[in-house]
Amino acid sequence: MQQQRQFTSDASHELRTPIAAIRAEVEDALHAPEETSVPTLGTTVLGSVDRLEAIVGDLLAIARLEKGGPVEFEPVDLAELVTTECERRPQTDKRYEYSPEPGVVVKGDRYRLSRLLTNLFDNAERHAASTITVHVRRSPSPKRDMQRFPQGVAVLEVIDDGPGIDPSKRELVFQRFARLDTARDRHAGGTGLGLPIARQIAEAHGGTLQIEDSPRGARLVLRLPLS
Template sequence: MSTWHGCSIRTRLTVVAGAVMALICTAVAVFALVAIREASVEGRTKRLITHAVEMGKQIRHSGVSPRLPLDRRNEAVQVFDPAGTTVAATPGFGAREPPITDLRPDVDSYTIARLCDLHAFPGQCKIVISYPFHKANGVWLLNMAVADVPWYVGPQLLISLAVGWLLLAGVTAAGAYRIVGKTLEPVGAISGKLAQITASDLGHRVPVPKYRDELRDLAEIANRTLDRAQSAVEQQLRFASDASHDLRSPLAAMRVQIDEALMYPQETDWPRTANALLDSVERLQDLVTDLLQIARLDAGISGQRDPVDLTGLVAAELDRRPRRVAVIRHLTPGVMINGERIGLARLLNNLLDNAERHADSAITVILALEAGTAVLEVCDDGEGIAPDQRELVFQRFARLEASRRRDAGGTGLGLPIARQIAETHGGTLTIEDSPRGARFVLRLPGHAAPSADHARTPTKV
């Protein structure tokens, strides 16, 4: 079996095609041999009957004479008078020889049979007829035997069938070998091109066959996969470059502060320097935390999904710490979703931190349930985001000019993480039109709690 699986597909399909054709040819040959043999036996039987009738007629009218055709080739003949005496026979079956067969036909009919190992023909099979006919002095009996048709009918037929079997099986195997080879040529070209692709050179694409078939579909799918792989690698390279840049910034600031403090230790305000270093460490810690979160999301790692009271979660996060601006909430009670509580809390805090960073005086949080969808809106009354930049803010490390002015220490990963968490929960996070400021809208599959009161409860904090 290991040898068989070690052969090429071309060889295996050729062998299978040849074997199948050989089986078909064998079945056809056996069927033809049986049919031809049966036809030959039937024809030989009919001729034997005709000969018996003709000979009985001749003896009835002319009597037994030397002119009686008792020397037919391949035939044995015995003629018995009413007393059972042999009156004529072919050479070797004289008066002292017993009857060729023990068949006892009715006086008004004949009996024919195919018999083997007769005493007169040991080891042979014969077609035997016992034919009674009437003469003036009584009933005479004519026994005749001819050789039965062998299983192979004849050597010429057997040779013809064998040659046809070999030709058909050979032609089928050769044709299958050629056809499979031509069919698999694109596979070889695709394999050769794929072998040239490396992690540092993803620009190659496999050749696409000209015919619209499964191999063309395979080549197109492979090219699309390579496109995605190249995009993913390029995205990872950009991400690594951006991450390295953002990681170097706080480290460089810390190094400069430490070097300056060491150069002038007596003139250094150490508490002030420590606070500055602590700010850089906090920024570095936030950036590392965001990078770890991005890595977990990219790897598809998520916590256990449980039913979550989204209304209670939003209220708890709003109450967890005070904000520098007022927070207006309109929360529909009893909004339930199925998700990871920690990830959802991270998403909500990223939206709230972003809104607080850009708000002038207030943040508005609205939670509602609309046709099986939990809709959470986080709005601020700041400058807002231009329509052509609404997707840009969800790109990693992307920060608009307004964001840099308000908070130079941001990581540029909060909103991308928020969107990715939303998508892992089967939802969406978009920026939609608002009369003033930015309006972030989160949509997640949700449902109402069994005993929820759906009246909105506006609260201002």
């Protein structure tokens, strides 16, 4: 109950911020209409509307995940899915380098796994200096996790060349609406829900999502049971 109260409080705070920004812009325009124009006001307000829409969309995604319900799992070629998602990314100044091992097949919900990848890529793009590297490979089942990964492990790594995350704060980024007091978090945007949603999807598929050591930037590692 305490976690639910905290989540409700955090969500309310996150929603109030863009609403307050919209109100301030509209009130300024009404107070001094000669100092603005409809295009200028619209452009400014749309930024806050976009943020509202993103937060509400992520809140709905969390509600659906927590509600559970039957999910039709099917064989999904993870390498193919990664290639498709990388190729459909909007053109930015960030470059993708990906080398998926072919035929890495998992059992899962294609839509939710696509959402997981989208969240990981969005996060990497926000923080990368220039390059996002994506690997997909098979790995033997670790002895301690034979029950979780009886057929082996499908491993996906998303690595950015940004400022990275302090090891002591790696779990913090998976908390809802978490904010890091670091260069990585400053002006990064996002809703603070992308990585928590990604981890929920990973765990719903019997897998794990965590941040592991990297020479530079952040390295997010997804592990799913091989089909």
